[in-house]
Amino acid sequence: MDPTLYCPGLQYELRESADNRLWSVQPPYTGCAWQGPISATATAMSTVGAGVTSPGQTGARTTTAPRRPMRRGGKPPPDRPQRALFCLYLKNPIRKLCIDVVEWKPFEYLILLTIFANCVALAVYTPFPNGDSNVTNGILEKIEYIFLVIFTVECIMKIIAYGFLMHQGAYLRNGWNLLDFTIVVIGMISTALSTLIGDSFDVKALRAFRVLRPLRLVSGVPSLQVVLNSILRAMVPLLHIALLVLFVIIIYAIIGLELFSGKMHNTCWNEKKEAFMDEPHPCGANGFNCTEHDSDMVCSEFVPGINNTWEGPNSGITNFDNFGLSMLTVFQCITLEGWTDVLYNIQDAMGRTWQWSYFVSMVILGAFFVMNLILGVLSGEFSKEREKAKARGDFHKLREKQQIEEDLKGYLDWITQAEDIEPEGEDQSNQDARNNPANEMESTDQLGEEEIQQESWFKKRKKDFERINRRMRRSCRKAVKSQTFYWLIIVLVFLNTGVLATEHYNQPLWLDRFQEYTNMFFIALFTMEMLLKLYSLGFQGYFVSLFNRFDCFVVIGSISEMILTHTNVMPPLGISVLRCVRLLRVFKVTKYWRSLSNLVASLLNSIQSIASLLLLLFLFIVIFALLGMQVFGGRFNFNDTQDKPRSNFDSFWQSLLTVFQILTGEDWNAVMYTGIAAYGGVHGFGVLACIYFIILFICGNYILLNVFLAIAVDNLADAESLTAIEKEEEEEAQNKSKSPTPHEEENVEEEEEEEHSVEEEETEEDGQYDGERSEHDEEAESQTKMTLDNEEEYEEEQNSQGCDLEGKFEVRS
Template sequence: MDYSSIVFREFTHESLQRIECYRQEEAERITSERSEETLCKNNINDHHLINKSSKDPANASKRKPNKELATGETLPLILQYKFPPKLIGKPIEEIDQYYRVEYGFMVISANNTIYRFSSTRACYLFSPFNCFRRIAIRILTHSLFLTLVMITILTNCVFMTLKNAPEVNEYIFTAIYTVEALIKCVARGFILEKHTFLRDPWNWLDFIVIVLAYITFFVHLGNVAVLRTFRVLRALKTVAIVPGLKTIVNALIQSFIALRDVSVLSTFILSIFALVGLQLYMGTLRQKCVPSYDSFVNNTNSYSEGFNMSFESYLTKIDNEIYWYKENGDYLLCGNASGTVRCPAGYICWKDRGMNPNFGYTSFDNYGWAMLSCFRLMTQDYWENLYQLVLSTAGRYHAVFFVVVIFFGSFYLVNLILATVSMSYLKEQILVEAENKERERRRKDDELEIQKEEEGKVLEAHALLHVDNEQYVENRRSFEDSNHTNLHPDFPIELEQNGKKKKLSHKQSFQASPSPFQCDKLIAGATTIPFFRETQNNSTDEDRKSELVVSCSDLADLGQNDNRLTITLYQAEPHVQHVQTTEILSAQESNRTSFLPKNTAATNTSGVFIRLVRIYCCEWSCKLAIFQKIQAAVAFIVLDAFMDLFITICIILNTLFLALDHHGQSETMTLILTTGNYVFTAVFAVEATLKIIALTPSKYLKNGWNVFDLLIVTVSLIELCFAHVKGLSVLRSFRLLRIFKLAKSWSTLNRLISIVGKSIGALANLTLVLIIIIFIFAVVGMQLFGQKYGENFGKDMPRWNFFDFFHSFMIVFRVLCGEWIESMWVCLECAGWPCVPFFLLTFFLGNLVILNLFLALLLASFDSNVLTEKEDEDDKIGEAIDRIQRFFHLLIENLVYFFRGKKQRQKDADVENKNNENPLSTAEELVNNIPSANFNQSEDINFAVPLIHDLSTTHEGTEEQPIHDETIEFHPTQSILYTPPSCCPKMILKHFCCCAKCIPQGIHERWTTIRRHSFSLVEHRYFEWFIIVSIVGSSITLALEDVHTRQQPTFSEVLEIFDKIFTIIFTLELILKWFAYGIKNYFTDGWNILDFVIVVVSVLGTGLHLFGVADIPAFKSMRTLRALRPLKALSKFAGIRIVVNALFGAIPSISNVLLVCLVFWLIFSIMGVQLFAGKFYKCVYVGTHDRVAASENVTNKTDCLNKNFTWENSRLNFDNVLNGYLALFQIVSY
């Protein structure tokens, strides 16, 4: 983009006249284009004019706004360089051609952000030149104003979390928001023109919040006060301020747009399922067991009233719930169809009794509740309860309905939402990356442009200074004669830091050793180094002088691996003044563009930057010979591969010690574990100390793992110092971080940690959006339903509630984890129907959209080879193990060589001498050992053998005779056919040669013919389909066996006959494949091995049944392995084989990831043992094992036992690491 013609002018009255001129020119241009367009349409039949005007002139000439100069963007770098500082915060004329024809002006803030305003009167009162409006503009564009607004919003959010916040807070924050809105209206205008207050969608939220706040202040309408809750939506304004959040929000908006079609499809499918459920299960969940009429008349129950009871009176009585049958405290649901729950004796199943289960909110009685139930099935939240209720009242065959709903709703629609959200984000991310690349390209172009302008300024300054070229050349040559190591004593280097100047004389050689005590001398600021640069053509007439200005942070990043540094500077005339650049040079990488020209002198001066880093930035070394020897010895020990192996073993042992901690352990065990902790802490502390000595502190801290080790050692030492201080026992948990040190030697763990770390960085913006969403819903839930919970439950508050912000936050987080239906039932009980849209919206936005976006982005961090690619770094653990293996191999070889004796060694020597004397004998043996192919002769085949022409034979005393390139044709009387390979393994033929020689030729030919026919049979497609049908039939017979089979002898006998038939078929298939492929080739295929195992299991099961021992428990499990038969079908279809092979191929990577997950779970399991061991005991009633009611006032074990209750542990607890694993598995699988 060419910005050379742009000129920044302050907005004045003349600017309004220029806008009128621009508008007039634009109107003339549009009129001209429309005339040209009309001319094209009038000559539509002229083919030449059509081709000439193929492009629409009106569309081709339409101006578009410059994206670089859009409102809210940062001013381009080249324009920042040109922008006069005196115009910061002041109205200036529009520089974008697109906006020049509009009545408006620009304002550039101090951080180079672009603002646009209308040049018309704001609110019909304030012109662009009004002092009040200019003050408002100055305030609005100042970065401090935005900061104050954000602080106000965050403070308001904090007060919203308080249960009983003072009412005066509402007035204060409303006043602040009102002042903010007034400033914006004065600066921008209200709504009529572009760039006014309500033309910005983010201001709509502010306006609505302020209006609702004043309504609640002045209009007392009861529940209207809840409208104040929507003030929390102002937290969304952080999206417009925090960098990177706009990308996430745009992705979410695009996701909602893309989810439009998916939502319609999901609603349509759920509607179909809801209508089906409505027709099938309407009223079925209200079926109860009530006493029968006969039981009342015949006095067979406690409610009998004798023979005089009429049927009408009976119908009236059974409406009373006291007569209904209960089981485990709940009314028993029943049915009259086959497979339903039957009522006990004296009761009958009666429909339309009482309300539905779960407070009456689980039913298919109308379309709304049926839709909610189907949505519950789709999200799989507590769906098994609904499944059991329906099967109890409708029958077991209705399980098909739930299978279909779960498959299409949960497996299809939910994953379709995941795919849609993921695609929307990826598209947005691609656009953002393209914009970032384009912005980076423009930045580099701007830097080049600035560099050229800087060169021009330096040339102008050089021409004005009239430097004496001859004297300059002489001074330079004299400087070069001194090998460029020291500067002239009269002209020292002048360093300027924060306005303070410091001179370095020639005695301060740049080869001096740095001092460890000079770290504090390098402070933030600019360092100025005068130098002369040469041009690329080495012309001394064009030499010119400049002065480098660099930041100390840039110096610290330069060349950290150089050991010795030199500098080449040229001395200058004393009277020459310095020409100082105003920009900062960042010379960290050679491919970065500098504001200064790239030339020889600039390259030479890069050395001084590196040298200054060495001098000022803690590059520690000691020149004492004794210390260097000690350092070398320590480095030899601590950097050796065996040291890493030793530390890894210590980490594993330390992990084992941590995992042995459990509840109720003996004092001896506690002492052992404590001592072990001291030992391992000392080992890791010594390791860190030795590495610091060997590497020096600066090099040690450059490695991230070393910093991590040092942090763990420091925390461990602090924990030892405060081990007996109450409240600091949580520091023990930091010991668990030692397990992560395994990542240094475990490549899979290292890669996964790196992936997760990178993903966390990439998902930081999405995490912030998620936190904002959770916060908003938590506050809204607390404001809407918190009071209702207090009124309805009082002291018997349920664990999941909206009474305060903490519990509200937890219940929203639970909804995001997928568990929403039970909390919604409790909310409906106390707050009514508003709970339904609240929970559904929370679940949809939080779980189905944002959390799915989390999953999609995490999966995007993995590529196909991320877990199998090799590490570039050296594997010291592998090196140590390899050295140990080589040592033992060498030891074993020496021992064997020693004990074999002299005789054997002499025998080996004789064999070696024989081979050396007659090398051809070995070759002949190899040729003779080559197995001959099996061929069968036939008369119909001819073949040709090409001879290679470049082979030749040589003999002593004769010349080489090359073999000519020719082809010899053979015409045998019989052709050659390939026959199946030998079915006997080579090992058998090698040790039992008679097996290959004693078989007569005729028998061998018949055997080959049988195998050939077997091969043709098993390869025939009809045979394959017959086996597939047999597999399906066998699977059906296995599926028909159930607990009632033994009660039907005939049916059971038929199933046994079919089982034997299928066993014979599969056995014959196995034998035929042995004949066709040979035993060796058969067992080289994993699918054939699976078939063999299945056949063996079937034969054994049939044999056990024939001998009458199949019912023995030890052998009964053998028959259950017949369930493997359907697996035979997997090998018959190519597509299924590919999928299964892919699954098996992924097992190694999955195993590695599973091991890493177990390590992560181990950390949390050990932490759970340390924090919660022995804390899951509870007091329960004897016999029922129900928790004792709160009214019993039981606070500890002693109270429980004194009141004759039972003190027992929960099934899930953290008393040891294994129990912790089970508890964590329940958490991750929820």
């Protein structure tokens, strides 16, 4: 049982001494119902230890095994094997030093800082084609040795501390440690090969694994581990979906190979000019007619090895000539990016007859059905993990509650036994408690006489003003929570939105004046609304609501924009940015629109998981951007007759933008075609470059981005359930009373907080006012008290009258 017991408002400890008998109380211990018995037993435990048993013990004293020391944060130390690497025991000084270092918090921060610095060094590196380099890259290559040494030392120290592989809890038994070990080993191999044989292709390929080092940040950030582990748990059902997708792609690839093989290489050729069309595309006898376009044009057939023949669309990559390219083309069509271009090229080559049925059925079956199963799986797994986490939280709360109840019972039993040992101290404290009320009553009588003498005309007027002020605040509070006020604010918000929508380029002068005056009008109305709520709810009650804070920010921003506009203090660009604050007024409708308010509240509740997912997505983009720089850096300018495409991997920031473009699915296939052509096209191993883009698109678009949709779907379900519960509560309330209360249109939680803060303030004021106005009654009660003979008669009289004089004296004071 935990020897530390918590109580509301205090924390004290009961610690067992070395002989397992004496117990001591650590002050302060005020604020609990049983503080008296503890103070009474504090002295008794120091002298009579052998006769008192510890909490939870009855009868003879039992000995317990010594507890293991707790680490900082309350977590027990991990179980370590008695021997590591077959020779290093726990008492070995080298192993003890390694354990202390690797479990030292600053060491963990140092490793994370080193990983971050390594990511910066990789980002600063500038790739050049044909093995070229510059001075900066040379310096970074030397710094790379320092990073490799640091990571190697960390790896060796953890192996010494935890062991290598052969026991539970060893270094390689952890998946993140396995990733670290793999990166370190590959780094050592690439460095050794670079030193021995120079920068060959194999060495560069191994160096590309350095981009995995940012993944080590995941092992140091627990929130990232939670999100990534949730995604990894969904890998088994996702694997089933992947097999189904692969099955669909293979079927359509084989069908396309049978129907469209070799149909997309013929194009129009001008025999006189010996040139192709400006924008070449396939042609055929039943498809596009070159003669109708130009009498000198003929449909030239594809002849391999001749320069004046056209390979096909996208440098001959988009076709159904073999099984591999056919699968790549089908996958592109399933992603819904550029599938119409493939359809139109097939129609130009074969005619506009039945070809559309192949592509339409492929899109419906592959994109609309099979690919959307990924979202369903992720949403289902996310909901399951959320329910499991909620169940675990409820279970832990229940266990903590039961443990606290058991501890309380044990300590109270122990305190009861301690009270029986030395009751004299309690008798003395009770005698002092009997003498205190009489002294307090005498002092309150003197204070009452002084207050009567000091009361003046100004004080009475002040009391009357406070009473009127409270009534006015109640009336204003009812007004701001009424149905009429609700619809008035809604109408004003929509009118303001309509006025803002009238702004356009090169608008007339009278419209400028109209917008200016209406903006000042709405600012005045919304400012009056804010001041009215501040007066009715009070400063504290108003700012309890997050929406009221947002509303105050919008009003202050609008007033600042109006002042700066008329004084010409800020430049025009700054004023234009500040005017965007006006648009935030539209969000005022979320306060009064219940279903929308519940949806926003659900999204705000999931902001932590969304933030962790955003961090993981950014880490994913950084890794693939660095990998793209290693693989495609400086290679997209291979064609001297054309400009270098904007989507490239020549710098870190441009690589980040290109990777994000591929994640969104916008024209990702064009970037893939350029990457394949940069390595020689379809005639060599350049077609293998598509693996990078396919993995990036699947992991980024279909998995990570769909997790956002899974969170949104889950939040939408929560918002709908919350709205349904509120509607049921409204119906029950209407069945009990047909007159609905004004606050039904407000947010329930914010309403309770505002009402509680305002009513508490007014209750305190009313209590002070009533206490000051009831002096005559208090004087009569004090005289009645003084006529009592002794303390026992006073207590009987007090109980018979049914009033708490002590409380009234406290109010009076």
